Amino acid sequence: xxxxxxxxxxxxxxxxxxxxxxxxxxxxxxxxxxxxxxxxxxxxxxxxxxxxxxxxxxxxxxxxxxxxxxxxxxxxxxxxxxxxxxxxxxxxxxxxxxxxxxxxxxxxxxxxxxxxxxxxxxxxxxxxxxxxxxxxxxxxxxxxxxxxxxxxxxxxxxxxxxxxxxxxxxxxxxxxxxxxxxxxxxxxxxxxxxxxxxxxxxxxxxxxxxxxxxxxxxxxxxxxxxxxxxxxxxxxxxxxxxxxxxxxxxxxxxxxxxxxxxxxxxxxxxxxxxxxxxxxxxxxxxxxxxxxxxxxxxxxxxxxxxxxxxxxxxxxxxxxxxxxxxxxxxxxxxxxxxxxxxxxxxxxxxxxxxxxxxxxxxxx
Amino acid sequence: xxxxxxxxxxxxxxxxxxxxxxxxxxxxxxxxxxxxxxxxxxxxxxxxxxxxxxxxxxxxxxxxxxxxxxxxxxxxxxxxxxxxxxxxxxxxxxxxxxxxxxxxxxxxxxxxxxxxxxxxxxxxxxxxxxxxxxxxxxxxxxxxxxxxxxxxxxxxxxxxxxxxxxx
Numbered sequence: 001x002x003x004x005x006x007x008x009x010x011x012x013x014x015x016x017x018x019x020x021x022x023x024x025x026x027x028x029x030x031x032x033x034x035x036x037x038x039x040x041x042x043x044x045x046x047x048x049x050x051x052x053x054x055x056x057x058x059x060x061x062x063x064x065x066x067x068x069x070x071x072x073x074x075x076x077x078x079x080x081x082x083x084x085x086x087x088x089x090x091x092x093x094x095x096x097x098x099x100x101x102x103x104x105x106x107x108x109x110x111x112x113x114x115x116x117x118x119x120x121x122x123x124x125x126x127x128x129x130x131x132x133x134x135x136x137x138x139x140x141x142x143x144x145x146x147x148x149x150x151x152x153x154x155x156x157x158x159x160x161x162x163x164x165x166x167x168x169x170x171x172x173x174x175x176x177x178x179x180x181x182x183x184x185x186x187x188x189x190x191x192x193x194x195x196x197x198x199x200x201x202x203x204x205x206x207x208x209x210x211x212x213x214x215x216x217x218x219x220x221x222x223x224x225x226x227x228x229x230x231x232x233x234x235x236x237x238x239x240x241x242x243x244x245x246x247x248x249x250x251x252x253x254x255x256x257x258x259x260x261x262x263x264x265x266x267x268x269x270x271x272x273x274x275x276x277x278x279x280x281x282x283x284x285x286x287x288x289x290x291x292x293x294x295x296x297x298x299x300x301x302x303x304x305x306x307x308x309x310x311x312x313x314x315x316x317x318x319x320x321x322x323x324x325x326x327x328x329x330x331x332x333x334x335x336x337x338x339x340x341x342x343x344x345x346x347x348x349x350x351x352x353x354x355x356x357x358x359x360x361x362x363x364x
Numbered sequence: 365x366x367x368x369x370x371x372x373x374x375x376x377x378x379x380x381x382x383x384x385x386x387x388x389x390x391x392x393x394x395x396x397x398x399x400x401x402x403x404x405x406x407x408x409x410x411x412x413x414x415x416x417x418x419x420x421x422x423x424x425x426x427x428x429x430x431x432x433x434x435x436x437x438x439x440x441x442x443x444x445x446x447x448x449x450x451x452x453x454x455x456x457x458x459x460x461x462x463x464x465x466x467x468x469x470x471x472x473x474x475x476x477x478x479x480x481x482x483x484x485x486x487x488x489x490x491x492x493x494x495x496x497x498x499x500x501x502x503x504x505x506x507x508x509x510x511x512x513x514x515x516x517x518x519x520x521x522x523x524x525x526x527x528x529x530x531x
Contacts, residue, residue, distance in 0.1 A: 060416060083415035084415050
């Protein structure tokens with residue numbers, strides 16, 4: 001029996017039980033629209049790829065990482081003792097940053113293509129929850145090395161829920177495992193980071209991807225205006241998939257370059273009695289909310305606690321409006337509202353960029 | 365796909381005429397170069413991962429390269445008792461026999477690697493896992509499943525401790 005015959009009989013056996021040919025037929029029918037904005041279609045896939053890399057490098061780090069009292073020592077060991085440990089850790093840290101960047105690009109492209117409209121509202125909503133979970137991944141993962149920076153970042157970050165009236169302090173204490181950031185905090189953040197968050201993220205991601213399969217790629221309005229005969233498209237298999245994979249390889253190369261040329265630093269071990277180091281600042285993806293809260297706190301009549309609460313309220317309102325966009329910018333006919341949504345998007349981009357720039361500008 | 369499959373199924377010395385045709389040649393050269401590049405790329409990714417995961421075994425290897433261990437104050441070990449210690453990475457035992465002789469041997473059963481136990485009242489070394497028995501003076505496998513004797517170390521007793529070295 002030749003290899004070909006063996007392969008085809010194995011395929012037949014599997015096909016009979018799994019319906020592979022139905023799947024293949026479905027994949028053949030799937031197409032992706034081709035137009036001037038097609039580039040933005042890759043960013044969801046890039047995010048997915050980076051998430052898979054996070055799972056892979058995360059499991060590798062899990063091989064030597066020890067949460068709790070030994071957290072710092074184990075990360076020191078990974079970085080300086082284990083062969084290529086520094087590279088694996090750098091790759092994990094850089095891929096986290098790249099993934100958040102890819103998510104933001106993906107989100108804004110979806111926003112401006114108005115891809116959240118019927119029937120894709122749930123895609124938008126699940127995407128927003130995925131973004132929230134990704135931010136939680138970032139926040140919880142940042143503490144795990146228990147160096148100076150991660151210690152203070154977590155200390156400051158957990159002051160934000162404290163500003164919530166009544167229940168704020170209880171929430172912060174629950175997250176911290178006490179009134180201070182200690183080895184209890186790192187232990188529970190570890191549980192969040194490697195068990196709870198993945199358990200929430202992966203099924204939701206599957207749902208998100210299933211929705212993409214079900215409804216296909218949304219087109220920008222300029223494309224939808226064209227008659228069907230004039231729209232161009234390419235088959236998903238193999239054309240788009242090939243390009244997707246090319247993008248993945250580019251992402252992997254960018255990651256490899258960043259991780260090896262700019263290895264992620266490990267600071268001094270945290271010391272609960274040491275003062276905060278100079279120039280300490282949040283990661284870039286938290287810079288904007290941090291700066292917005294800081295700026296609002298500077299307004300004369302908002303100084304102190306009322307400022308913090310007002311800031312959080314305003315920020316929450318902005319996020320709620322952003323999340324609910326599919327429900328007030330429903331369709332092409334919404335006209336004025338659609339324009340409003342567009343300006344809202346531009347305002348959001350501007351506010352994010354401006355506050356991030358101001359944030360970095362004013363680091364002392 | 366089917367074309368390449370057919371070509372590989374034919375004995376290599378029978379090259380079909382059209383294979384000499386330039387198109388097929390460049391295509392084949394391209395595929396060969398692409399596969400070499402792909403394998404190289406995958407290897408470049410896999411190598412650091414392999415070395416990373418292999419780190420502890422590499423460290424153990426250098427630890428196992430130890431040829432001598434000094435057991436401080438072990439000369440005070442009473443006769444008829446045993447001291448467990450690590451020689452390199454593996455457990456070993458120093459026995460001070462009732463007749464005042466000293467014996468050091470590996471404490472890893474040669475059957476399936478359990479740590480063995482010195483039993484002075486039975487005058488034997490016993491493995492609880494599958495009932496292997498060794499001679500506590502020579503390390504010889506006396507009964508049970510062990511296929512080989514326990515390895516003996518050289519022992520030198522002085523007034524500050526006991527030196528155990530590879531025999």
